[in-house]
Amino acid sequence: MAILVGGDTRLLCQGLTGRAATYHMARMTAYGTRLVAGVTPGKGGRNHLDAPVFNTVREAADATGANASMLFVPPETAAKAMIEAIEAEIPLVVVVTERVPVMDMVRVRQALKGSKTRLVGPNSQGILVPGVCQVGVMTTVNARSGVVGIVSRSATLTSEVMAQTTRAGLGQSATVGVGGDPVHGLSLKDGVELFLEDPQTEAIVVIGEIGGYGEEEVAEFVAAVRPGKPIVAFVAGRHAPLERRMGHAGAFSTEGGGAANPKIAALQAAGVSISPNAALVGQTVALQLHRAKSEPIRSL
């Protein structure tokens, strides 16, 4: 078991014939991911990386039964490609593209409402289920199948925590990057929720950073649900100088986003364990798992 992707994932790739897509998709198929189709408008009818290429997502999905799409589409047309996948009712869409205009993502979020699609990204490194399935551009050198679920806003920190949890002998059930953009699909909280439902996952790591309200949302959720699995969080940027604000709207909307310390305080108050720095996440998880096993959590 894992979350979002697994052995039954039939992946289609939007923008498959491009250079970056070709490089990364070849690595993914070598890892065991099943690529069933590519979509590049105007290039339908060819084969690329042993997969048939179609002009539209709908055609590709109808012909191959694809149940997930990964986008390697430039920022100018990424939103259009996302909406095409949403309209074709692809259950999972993963977007690596960086620098997608925010207003385009607002439009994509409106398209997601009431749809059957779950969006991961944009500006996400993707999803990795160690030893089973890679739908992403991350490194897999330190990945080991195991019990820690990682949901993160930062690709390099995910990779670092992957290495630490592997070194601690715990391994990972899956790693998910929610992406670094202000308006995105899957949230940190959604990731935590999925990992709580996943039987393979015994502990959850949340990697946050300054900006936005994703960490506060996790804190609210955890405080309400009181989950039975240990959750460890790390929030980067405690000493980062605060961004200069402009105007007043940031103060009453969530446009500006938060400093690290209020996030850490909210998570701590909700019962989440905080890793004091980026180097100690693996050890903090190991300690929490040990505690959870030696003294089972009493129901309140």
Place this chain on the structure above:
Amino acid sequence: MNLYEFQAKELIGRFGIDIPRGRVAGSADDAERLARRMAFPRFAIKAQIHGGGRGIAGGVRFASSPDDARIVAGELLAKPLVTSQTKPSGERVRWVYVEEAFDIAQEIYAAVVVDRARGDLELLVSAAGGVDIEERAAADPRVIARFPVDVTMSPPESDFIGAAHAVGLTGGIAQKAAEVFANMARVATGLDATLVEINPLAITTDGRMIALDAKLSIDPNALFRHPALAALRAQIQMDEGDPKELAADRHQINYQKMDGRIGVVVNGAGLALATNDMLIDAGGKPANFMDIRTTASSLDIAYGVGVILENPATQVVLINIHGGGMQRCDTVAEGVAVALRRARRQVPLVVCFAGNNADFARTRLKGAGVSFIDARDMSDAVSHVMSIVAKAAA
């Protein structure tokens, strides 16, 4: 990308929003000359800065004659303006905006803003506009009413008239306000503005509805569809940006100078923030923030490392790289080796390579004749750095 008031006003004016007549002046002489030509009975003279809180800080003044305008403009241009939203040293005032002053009956607050938590565009309105809106909203959030904007429609739709009623307007003036709100939403979607704020939106004693102040923030990722704004951004960067930071940006590196002595080379923003956190926790002071993007080549990286080595404050350099699927350790090692070959001075180097091609990167760096401390992990790297800093201080 934040625009100045005069730039924001010109842009929203094109969307049918009523703005005061005015001109930009770069000197007291200009202010007087423009005031004389415009010949209003009363002038508002406004310091052009990006930070908010300008009104309370004395950045908006009035003048009743061109001679008066000259004196006021001279005072505003003479020194940086410090507000609650600027750096403690304040923001340089390069221009003042000289415009027609009005007799105001009522001031409304209105903003159209991308809300990152909700992932939508929202219209925020308040009956109580003006300089202290933030404090009043903090004391009572009900001061602000929110209306989601549907961006899938063109023009964008919302309950604009409901928003006008929410700020207590009725009849013809409510219609006028609803039009302004609708036009603000069009500015947001039409210009890819993540913030369109009018505060105050004034109702004058003769029944006009005028945007007395405007703030506009444009999404830099959307400039490909706004070539004129892209040109404006290039100009703003040339005028105000740090040349090293801009050059680094062209080399696919996010670089910010800080005031410490530890040079820091990291890939990924999250890891870069986390590395500086660890150094500062250990009592160190980073000389910079550096995030090498996934798209940087080894020569781009050589440039970035070069900037750090050229900084005379740099006493030691920490290279903390976690190789990923897109940016591998060996690419960084190659860049570091090139930078060191070019550098005119040597500083101790602490290197922590992990992830993709970490071993290969170490071999490469050694093969290039670079001497460095090979740290086991991040904690080990930070303690090596701190002992070098301690030795230098002794």
